[in-house]
Amino acid sequence: MKPIKVLPLTIIGTLVGAIVSAVLIVTVTLPEQASVQAVAIDNLYVYMLGFSGVIFGIVTLFLIVAVFRFRARPNDTREGAPVHGITWLEVVWTIIPFIIVTACAYGGFVVLNDGNVEAQARTSGQVVHIEAYQFGWKYDYLAKNVDLTQQADLVLPVGEAVFFELTTKDVIHSFWVPAWRMQMNATPGQVNTTSTTPSKVGTYEIVCAFLCGVGHTGMNSSIEGSIIPRVRVVTRAEFDTWVAEQKAAAEQQGQTATTQTTDGSVA
Amino acid sequence: MTSVLKPTLARCLWTAPAFAALAVLLTTIARATFGMTPVLQEDTLLTVSYIAGGIGFIVGIGGFDYWWTWMAGGVLDPHDHSTHGAKSWRDYFLFNTDHKVIGIQYIVFTFVMFLVGGMFAEVFRSELAKPGQQVLTNEQYNAMISQHGTIMIFVFLVPIFAGIGNYVIPLMLGAADMAFPRLNAVSFWLLPVAAFTLLSSFAFGSFDGGWTGYPTLSEQSPFGMTLYQLGIQLAGASSIATAVNFLATIITMRAPGMTLFRMPLLVWANLATSALVVAATPFIAGAQFMSMFDREMGTHFFTMGGGGDTLVYQHIFWFYSHPAVYIMVLPGFGIISEVIATHARKPVFGYRAVAFSSAGIAVLGFSVWAHHMFASGMQSWLRVPIMLATLLIAVPTGIKIFSWLGTLWDGVIRMTTANLFAIGFIFTFVIGGLSGVMLAVIPFDVSITNSYFIVAHFHYVLFGGSIMTIYAGLYHWYPKVTGRMYNEKLGRWHFWLTFVFMNLTFFPMHYQGLLGMPRRVADYAPQFEWSNTLISISAFILGASTLIFVYNLIHSARHGKVAGDNPWGGLTLEWALSSPPPTFNFPATPRVIGGPYRYGEEGARHAIVPEPEPAVVEKTYAAAGDQA
Numbered sequence: 001m002k003p004i005k006v007l008p009l010t011i012i013g014t015l016v017g018a019i020v021s022a023v024l025i026v027t028v029t030l031p032e033q034a035s036v037q038a039v040a041i042d043n044l045y046v047y048m049l050g051f052s053g054v055i056f057g058i059v060t061l062f063l064i065v066a067v068f069r070f071r072a073r074p075n076d077t078r079e080g081a082p083v084h085g086i087t088w089l090e091v092v093w094t095i096i097p098f099i100i101v102t103a104c105a106y107g108g109f110v111v112l113n114d115g116n117v118e119a120q121a122r123t124s125g126q127v128v129h130i131e132a133y134q135f136g137w138k139y140d141y142l143a144k145n146v147d148l149t150q151q152a153d154l155v156l157p158v159g160e161a162v163f164f165e166l167t168t169k170d171v172i173h174s175f176w177v178p179a180w181r182m183q184m185n186a187t188p189g190q191v192n193t194t195s196t197t198p199s200k201v202g203t204y205e206i207v208c209a210f211l212c213g214v215g216h217t218g219m220n221s222s223i224e225g226s227i228i229p230r231v232r233v234v235t236r237a238e239f240d241t242w243v244a245e246q247k248a249a250a251e252q253q254g255q256t257a258t259t260q261t262t263d264g265s266v267a
Numbered sequence: 268m269t270s271v272l273k274p275t276l277a278r279c280l281w282t283a284p285a286f287a288a289l290a291v292l293l294t295t296i297a298r299a300t301f302g303m304t305p306v307l308q309e310d311t312l313l314t315v316s317y318i319a320g321g322i323g324f325i326v327g328i329g330g331f332d333y334w335w336t337w338m339a340g341g342v343l344d345p346h347d348h349s350t351h352g353a354k355s356w357r358d359y360f361l362f363n364t365d366h367k368v369i370g371i372q373y374i375v376f377t378f379v380m381f382l383v384g385g386m387f388a389e390v391f392r393s394e395l396a397k398p399g400q401q402v403l404t405n406e407q408y409n410a411m412i413s414q415h416g417t418i419m420i421f422v423f424l425v426p427i428f429a430g431i432g433n434y435v436i437p438l439m440l441g442a443a444d445m446a447f448p449r450l451n452a453v454s455f456w457l458l459p460v461a462a463f464t465l466l467s468s469f470a471f472g473s474f475d476g477g478w479t480g481y482p483t484l485s486e487q488s489p490f491g492m493t494l495y496q497l498g499i500q501l502a503g504a505s506s507i508a509t510a511v512n513f514l515a516t517i518i519t520m521r522a523p524g525m526t527l528f529r530m531p532l533l534v535w536a537n538l539a540t541s542a543l544v545v546a547a548t549p550f551i552a553g554a555q556f557m558s559m560f561d562r563e564m565g566t567h568f569f570t571m572g573g574g575g576d577t578l579v580y581q582h583i584f585w586f587y588s589h590p591a592v593y594i595m596v597l598p599g600f601g602i603i604s605e606v607i608a609t610h611a612r613k614p615v616f617g618y619r620a621v622a623f624s625s626a627g628i629a630v631l632g633f634s635v636w637a638h639h640m641f642a643s644g645m646q647s648w649l650r651v652p653i654m655l656a657t658l659l660i661a662v663p664t665g666i667k668i669f670s671w672l673g674t675l676w677d678g679v680i681r682m683t684t685a686n687l688f689a690i691g692f693i694f695t696f697v698i699g700g701l702s703g704v705m706l707a708v709i710p711f712d713v714s715i716t717n718s719y720f721i722v723a724h725f726h727y728v729l730f731g732g733s734i735m736t737i738y739a740g741l742y743h744w745y746p747k748v749t750g751r752m753y754n755e756k757l758g759r760w761h762f763w764l765t766f767v768f769m770n771l772t773f774f775p776m777h778y779q780g781l782l783g784m785p786r787r788v789a790d791y792a793p794q795f796e797w798s799n800t801l802i803s804i805s806a807f808i809l810g811a812s813t814l815i816f817v818y819n820l821i822h823s824a825r826h827g828k829v830a831g832d833n834p835w836g837g838l839t840l841e842w843a844l845s846s847p848p849p850t851f852n853f854p855a856t857p858r859v860i861g862g863p864y865r866y867g868e869e870g871a872r873h874a875i876v877p878e879p880e881p882a883v884v885e886k887t888y889a890a891a892g893d894q895a
């Protein structure tokens with residue numbers, strides 16, 4: 001039997017892996033990219049899936065070739081080659097994963113910094129305070145301007161950075177908007193912050209991602225019949241109109257500084 | 268009547284309740300004395316009953332008989348081997364100090380727990396098969412997922428490796444037993460107590476916080492949550508005691524000539540794992556103690572008011588529970604090295620690199636715990652160093668994967684069931700490893716953490732990793748343990764069903780997570796219907812395939828072909844013994860003369876087991892209890 005050339009096999013493995021990644025990337029349609037950060041994070045996902053596919057392709061191809069090529073025949077009493085290692089090869093396969101994880105770390109670092117609009121959002125953006133509770137979310141925002149009453153969905157203007165302050169009344173919850181690729185826990189006893197820049201007008205699901213007790217399943221606006229609010233991203237003009245409406249409604253009721261719960265509790 | 272006085276399970280039937288009753292009595296007296304109301308407080312009395320009852324069980328089975336006699340100044344015969352070795356199946360239900368008996372006790376018991384934990388999974392998968400809620404209430408659903416995770420991790424995955432190590436490692440080292448045989452037996456008997464504590468919590472509302480049991484949710488839970496906390500402490504105590512035993516055994520009881528770099532890689536893996544267990548497990552024990560005190564004694568370690576902090580629990584919990592992933596997978600890596608080298612007839616490629624990578628993973632394993640907390644609101648500076656350390660772990664893990672490929676390459680690969688599982692493991696574990704690398708990267712992790720992507724990832728690591736290695740190891744050493752061969756045909760069926768349906772069960776979960784399905788939910792958006800139905804059907808078949816394995820092992824123990832001493836042609840020391848090995852292992856101390864994987868070298872030996880000398884002068888040690 002002719003010995004197998006390792007280098008061509010590695011190249012084929014790379015190609016096979018790249019095809020596997022490409023197929024996964026094309027077939028799995030991710031949720032709509034509804035924030036500036038979502039685009040960057042999805043690109044990071046594609047970038048890492050590319051590396052992963054290549055490693056997977058190489059390992060699998062070598063595995064399959066080895067099994068078919070070096071398989072023992074019935075009553076085969078041969079022994080394998082007494083090779084205990086090849087130092088240069090071991091060095092190579094230590095360095096290559098090292099380079100790949102460095103590339104992943106670099107990618108992660110870039111996205112982390114670019115997506116970090118928190119400082120800017122904190123000063124100039126919309127500040128939204130969300131209090132999680134069993135089992136729903138309570139919003140309190142436009143703090144010094146208007147108090148919002150009776151609002152069901154979380155209404156936000158498109159293209160402007162939003163700064164979230166998350167607290168919880170009881171246990172850990174997690175505020176997850178898959179379309180924004182954004183998640184942050186609401187941790188008892190502290191204020192967690194995060195931010196995003198919505199980039200598309202539309203209505204998006206809000207999911208509690210952290211097991212928070214008996215009503216956890218229902219704390220998800222995407223479940224049929226759920227009364228959990230969604231995010232509604234609108235244009236600036238629509239947003240201003242909406243704020244004015246809220247203000248008028250509040251004055252009409254003669255109420256001051258009250259925020260109402262959008263109850264999503266499940267019976 | 269004497270059977271209830273002798274150390275048996277029958278004696279446990281009265282010692283455990285007696286200890287519990289005593290604890291209840293003392294607690295009641297104390298509460299009455301200090302004027303606490305109500306005097307009879309249900310949760311308190313149950314807690315002390317469980318603690319004392321557990322100790323009573325260990326007393327009943329005979330865990331303290333020897334030590335008690337020694338403390339009381341009784342006469343002890345150092346050559347009394349009446350509790351050593353099994354003559355009939357009944358001996359497996361008794362306190363036994365033979366590492367081989369204990370190994371089997373561990374493996375059988377933990378495997379039964381695997382079936383129990385698997386049943387819980389099948390139950391909640393039937394709920395998830397269709398949208399809407401048909402089978403379980405939310406309370407029952409949360410209890411099922413919590414029991415599934417806890418049972419699988421604490422009374423199956425962690426201890427089964429202790430079981431396999433127990434059987435194999437003293438043999439591989441050329442030792443007569445583990446360093447501390449009685450401690451070894453006590454370690455095992457703590458496990459049924461832990462499992463009873465966890466499972467009996469169903470009578471008290473079970474626990475509903477997942478396997479992680481985070482406060483402040485855990486403070487709201489029914490009494491079952493206290494039993495979760497107690498059960499983990501018991502399993503943890505068992506784990507620490509075993510690890511100490513392994514460390515002492517591996518460090519001090521190697522046969523002459525067995526240098527560190529002549530040790531089989533399973534021994535290396537176990538050394539690294541045991542160091543991890545000893546250093547990490549006290550953290551989860553501490554977390555559970557504090558959490559339990561919060562619930563039962565009104566302390567404020569993790570409560571929201573009173574100065575507690577829930578984030579602290581997460582840090583302490585993961586400071587154990589991340590290394591625990593390596594505790595559950597490093598011994599499996601060791602098994603894979605043994606299986607692949609033996610069945611591919613080739614030395615492990617890059618032995619030293621594989622050995623050092625185990626040590627490297629064990630050390631790095633301590634610097635990555637907070638990658639479970641990227642979205643928790645912890646100190647933000649901590650995230651980047653943790654990301655880098657997590658990514659770095661891929662390097663030693665990669666070394667192992669490539670070394671196994673190098674071992675298979677140019678070998679003469681025998682496609683036994685054991686080897687099929689080892690090869691299948693490489694495929695599935697690579698997927699789990701790669702998704703792990705992706706999850707280490709903060710922005711990606713934060714976008715899908717707590718979703719089904721995470722569930723997919725850790726099932727690829729723990730099923731595609733650990734469980735595949737467990738099957739490989741059990742098939743590999745089965746002829747050594749029973750003296751008979753398993754049925755290869757059934758084994759192959761078991762492998763293919765497991766491999767195919769494992770992938771069909773867990774791979775679609777990546778997709779679900781990416782599309783926004785959170786974990787630990789009993790219902791989901793309509794778009795996830797087809798994937799969930801597919802997963803549930805696959806999970807049922809996966810579960811059923813386990814029965815083939817159980818049938819094969821039970822049936823072949825009686826009716827299998829006689830295996831002989833060394834059916835695989837292995838070079839490590841366990842294969843130099845008869846199958847099953849004699850009660851005291853080696854007739855004379857073996858001498859190790861070379862590395863463990865010298866396949867392909869003409870006439871190469873790892874060790875020589877000399878014939879016993881006719882007149883061995885037995886050295887007697889003065890037992891501590893002897894009169895001076």
Ligand SMILES: [Cu+2]
Nearest residue numbers: 173208212219
């Ligand atoms: Cu919640």
